[in-house]
Amino acid sequence: MQRPGSIIDLDVNARCPRCGGDHPSDAACLARTEPSTLAFGAPPGAEEASTRDPLVGATVGSFRIVRMLGRGGMGTVYLGEHPAIGSRVAIKFLHDAMSADREVVRRFYDEARAANLIGHENIVAIYDLNVVPPGRYYFVMEYLEGEPLTARIAQGRLDPAAALEILLQLCDALQCAHEHGVVHRDLKPDNVFLVVRRGNRDFVKLLDFGIAKLRDAAGGSRRTAAGLVVGTPEYMAPEQCDVGPVDARTDVYALGVIAYELLTGRLPFVARTVPQLLLAHLQQRPPPLAEVAPGIDPRLEWAVLKALEKDPKDRFQDMTGFADALGPALERARRGRSAGPAIVPAQPDAPAPPIAAPAPSEAARPVVEVRIGAGAPRQLQLAELTRAGAFLRAEADLPPLLSRLELSLFHPVLSAPVLLPAEVVRHVSPAEASAWRMKPGFAVQFLDLAPEARAAVAAVLDARGGPQRATPPPSAGGEERLREVEARAGGLHYAFLGVPPDAEFSEIRRAAKSLRAELEGLAARPDAPDHPARATRLLARLDAAAQALGSPAERLRHDGERGNWRGVQRCLAAGLPAPLVEARRRELLKAHPDRAAEAQRQLARAQVARKLGNGEAAVAAYEAALAADPLDAATLEGYVAYRRELGR
Numbered sequence: 001m002q003r004p005g006s007i008i009d010l011d012v013n014a015r016c017p018r019c020g021g022d023h024p025s026d027a028a029c030l031a032r033t034e035p036s037t038l039a040f041g042a043p044p045g046a047e048e049a050s051t052r053d054p055l056v057g058a059t060v061g062s063f064r065i066v067r068m069l070g071r072g073g074m075g076t077v078y079l080g081e082h083p084a085i086g087s088r089v090a091i092k093f094l095h096d097a098m099s100a101d102r103e104v105v106r107r108f109y110d111e112a113r114a115a116n117l118i119g120h121e122n123i124v125a126i127y128d129l130n131v132v133p134p135g136r137y138y139f140v141m142e143y144l145e146g147e148p149l150t151a152r153i154a155q156g157r158l159d160p161a162a163a164l165e166i167l168l169q170l171c172d173a174l175q176c177a178h179e180h181g182v183v184h185r186d187l188k189p190d191n192v193f194l195v196v197r198r199g200n201r202d203f204v205k206l207l208d209f210g211i212a213k214l215r216d217a218a219g220g221s222r223r224t225a226a227g228l229v230v231g232t233p234e235y236m237a238p239e240q241c242d243v244g245p246v247d248a249r250t251d252v253y254a255l256g257v258i259a260y261e262l263l264t265g266r267l268p269f270v271a272r273t274v275p276q277l278l279l280a281h282l283q284q285r286p287p288p289l290a291e292v293a294p295g296i297d298p299r300l301e302w303a304v305l306k307a308l309e310k311d312p313k314d315r316f317q318d319m320t321g322f323a324d325a326l327g328p329a330l331e332r333a334r335r336g337r338s339a340g341p342a343i344v345p346a347q348p349d350a351p352a353p354p355i356a357a358p359a360p361s362e363a364a365r366p367v368v369e370v371r372i373g374a375g376a377p378r379q380l381q382l383a384e385l386t387r388a389g390a391f392l393r394a395e396a397d398l399p400p401l402l403s404r405l406e407l408s409l410f411h412p413v414l415s416a417p418v419l420l421p422a423e424v425v426r427h428v429s430p431a432e433a434s435a436w437r438m439k440p441g442f443a444v445q446f447l448d449l450a451p452e453a454r455a456a457v458a459a460v461l462d463a464r465g466g467p468q469r470a471t472p473p474p475s476a477g478g479e480e481r482l483r484e485v486e487a488r489a490g491g492l493h494y495a496f497l498g499v500p501p502d503a504e505f506s507e508i509r510r511a512a513k514s515l516r517a518e519l520e521g522l523a524a525r526p527d528a529p530d531h532p533a534r535a536t537r538l539l540a541r542l543d544a545a546a547q548a549l550g551s552p553a554e555r556l557r558h559d560g561e562r563g564n565w566r567g568v569q570r571c572l573a574a575g576l577p578a579p580l581v582e583a584r585r586r587e588l589l590k591a592h593p594d595r596a597a598e599a600q601r602q603l604a605r606a607q608v609a610r611k612l613g614n615g616e617a618a619v620a621a622y623e624a625a626l627a628a629d630p631l632d633a634a635t636l637e638g639y640v641a642y643r644r645e646l647g648r
Contacts, residue, residue, distance in 0.1 A: 055093070060138065061128060062452045063089055072208075074098065074108060079143065085415055087455035089127060090144065094137040105137055112139040115209050118180050119388055120506065122173035122204045124193070125458065128451040140451050142458055144205055146195035149258075152202075153189055157265030157293060160300065161333035162202060164326055166192070167259050169204040171323035172509065174255065178248040178318065179505055179552055184209060185246055187254035188235045189261070233277045234267050238310050241278040249312040252322055256307025256315075259326075263300070264292040268308060282310070300329040320550060331520075368392060369408040369417075370399075377408065383439055387457055389422065393441040399424050402640070403647035405444070411460045418456040421447045423647075426502060478527035481518070482534050489538060493545035493558070494567075501559075502566035505550070512546040553580065556631070560588050565626035565636060572633060585631035599629035615646050 055065050055078060063080030069090060070077050080091045098104040112129045119125075128140040149166065152158065158166075170192065177184060184191075186208060197203035237253035239246060260268045268286035271277040286308055289301040303325035309315045316322040369377040370392065384391035390407065399405055407420040422444035433440040449457070488496045494503065497511040519542065523535035548558045552571040559567035572581065589596050602625035609618035622639040629635065 060091060060132060061130060061140065062450065063091065063140065065091065074104070075138075080140065082452050082455060085418075085452055085456055085459075087452065087459050088143040089140050089451070089455055090142065091138055091140050096136070099135040099137060108137055108139075110209070112141075115141070118173075118177045118182060120173045120176040122169050123177070123206045125387055125454075127449075127454040142455075144193050144195050146193055146205075149189035149192035149194060152194060153261060153265075158262045159333070160263060160297065161330060163259070163262035164300075164330040164333055165200075166194070166202055166204055166262065167255065168323055168326055168330065170206065170255060170258075171319040171326065173204065173206050174248075174251050175319035175323070175509075176506060178251070182209065183246055183248055184251050184254075185240070186232055186235075187251055187258065188232045189258060190232075192258070233274050234269070236278065236281055237312075238282045239312060241281045247312070248318055249315050252307050252315050252317075252319065253309075253312075255319075255322065256304055259304045259307065260286060260289065263296060263304065264289055266292060297329050297332060300326070300333075303329065318551070368410070371406045371408070380441075383441060384443075385457070385461065387446075387454070387461065389425070389443060389445040390420075391441060391443045393439045395430060395440050398427050398442050400647055401425070401427060402643035404447070407444070409456065409460065413459050414456055418453050420449060420453055420457070423447055423644075426500070428500065432500065478522050478531055482522060482531060482538070485515070485519070485538055486534070489541050492562070493548050496541065496545050497549070501564050502570060503549075504570060505552070505555075508546075508549050512542060512550070515542055556581065556584055560584055560631045563627040563630050565623075565630035568630045569636065572636070578633070581631055581633060585629070588631060589629070595628045599625045599632065599635070602628065603635065610642070618642065619646070 053068060056067060058065050060080065063082055066079040066081050068076060068078050075092045075094045078091045078093070080089045081087070082089075094105065094108045098108075109129065112126045115123055115126045124144065125142040126139055127142070130139070131137045170187075174184065174187075184206070191206065191208040193205040193207055194202050195205055235254040235257045237246075237250040238244075239250060257268060269277060269280035269284060271280055286305065289296045289304060290298070303322065306325070307315055307322055316325065368382045368390070369379050371377040380392040380394055382390060383393045401424050403424050405422055405424065407422055408417045409420055410417050424442055425445045426443035428440050428442065430440045446453075446457075485496075488498070492501075494501050497503075497508060497515065499507055499511045503511075516539065519535045519539050523532045523539070526532050526535075547554060549555045549567075555567060556571040559565075559571065602621045606618045606621035606625065609615075609621055619639075619642070622635070622642065625635055626632070626639060
């Protein structure tokens with residue numbers, strides 16, 4: 001079974017009645033007139049069709065289906081509403097005709113799995129995956145109100161600042177996807193949805209991982225039959241056109257095509273038929289952007305054309321490299337921007353700052369009650385809330401690591417408190433909090449949230465403008481701030497960035513991005529003659545920290561050398577292949593042969609302590625073993641299992 005619009009069988013040709021091209025009737029049409037899967041509201045005639053649809057009015061899981069929102073190549077999307085909480089979700093059903101094909105069902109499941117695995121705020125969130133007997137497969141995702149990027153392009157060429165703000169969000173989301181082993185493989189404007197968040201009317205949500213490749217998926221990488229080309233012709237990289245190996249650089253090329261289209265108002269390659277278009281990707285050079293849209297920033301043109309190189313080795317090797325090339329162009333575009341900015345700045349007369357949520361009123365602040373076991377609940381201040389977990393402020397009586405607890409979340413947007421089962425995953429002592437510039441407390445990770453609980457957390461985040469953090473103290477003057485950052489520059493990368501040693505990759509990226517913007521501002525608007533040079537030195541230091549910690553493979557090497565097994569945990573969770581981890585471990589133990597003996601000695605102590613029932617001593621010995629041999633995945637797994645056993 002083929003996936004219309006994404007998998008093209010080049011051996012079957014037919015005259016398309018819509019564009020006149022020679023391609024299969026169910027393949028991607030160059031006219032691109034089909035409505036987006038999540039193009040709210042519904043396409044013409046959808047309301048009439050939904051009145052006859054037996055699914056409308058039915059209850060699926062915890063949600064009642066209200067109406068159809070749209071149809072796509074693989075499925076139909078409906079609006080679902082929780083009858084008690086009132087939260088809204090989108091529910092995507094696989095087409096009936098495709099449900100009997102195991103490969104198509106697997107692709108449908110992969111779409112949900114890939115999006116859920118990544119967990120990035122610019123990627124549509126998946127809440128649940130299930131089937132209505134006998135074979136109506138569906139998954140539940142967040143409900144979006146906005147428009148596809150296709151609709152924005154149809155209005156004409158975007159100004160460079162608006163285009164770059166969209167592109168940089170996509171770079172960040174895709175870099176996170178690649179770190180989790182997921183390559184999208186079907187990037188196109190139809191799969192980019194724009195919603196309003198935190199004062200930004202162009203907040204990106206990336207959709208449709210239906211043909212995404214999960215590098216560690218069972219069954220290998222060959223998910224398509226021989227002779228099939230995967231993707232949408234206008235945005236396909238040369239290696240896709242030639243059925244070559246696909247990796248993160250394939251997405252770099254597709255994003256380069258989108259960048260070209262946003263900045264010039266046209267695609268880099270146009271052809272009458274699909275085969276001609278694929279040959280253009282393989283053989284032709286795109287016209288220079290300045291020829292199509294005079295006045296384009298030459299450095300921006302260079303970045304887009306580098307992303308469109310035919311040979312993957314000649315492109316940016318990851319999305320971070322592409323973003324680094326686009327970032328300075330955004331600042332220049334903002335300075336030269338005329339009327340009509342896509343993002344309304346907080347202060348009209350000042351350069352546009354990073355997008356930030358307005359400070360919520362006390363009445364709108366979420367309240368959390370924590371219940372540990374059978375003990376009485378206690379209220380704690382919620383310092384951070386994300387879809388995956390929360391950070392609660394507390395200086396004493398912290399629950400044990402890996403212990404289970406229940407949070408009761410209260411907020412004005414919720415008609416009733418919502419129970420969130422969670423597990424304690426981090427302690428931050430007052431000393432650590434002082435070094436990391438945060439408040440002491442503990443972090444929890446949510447466990448198997450029901451769809452209605454996930455929807456409730458999403459509703460609270462939307463009401464507050466996205467993932468929330470404690471508001472940082474006001475910045476000091478330029479001299480004081482430079483001295484503060486310089487004082488941290490001689491320490492470890494984590495301390496320099498102001499993040500804990502077990503920080504998530506998204507947390508590291510945010511910290512590096514924020515510090516970079518601050519240092520570049522100090523260099524551009526100095527308070528003293530020596531500030532630009534000092535800020536430039538710190539930016540070089542920042543580059544080293546971001547490179548060492550920004551990707552799982554590099555961070556694994558860095559944390560392995562330093563015995564930071566908590567950071568190693570993050571790298572393993574990012575999906576690094578086991579052979580790479582084992583190879584890094586062999587390198588480490590070859591360079592430090594005494595570490596293996598120390599680890600074995602500490603493991604023996606841990607086993608003795610466990611037999612004697614001395615949990616505290618066993619934990620200390622386990623952690624000493626991991627500090628010596630942090631890349632031992634088996635010991636790390638055993639330690640986590642033992643901590644959970646103690647927590648229970």
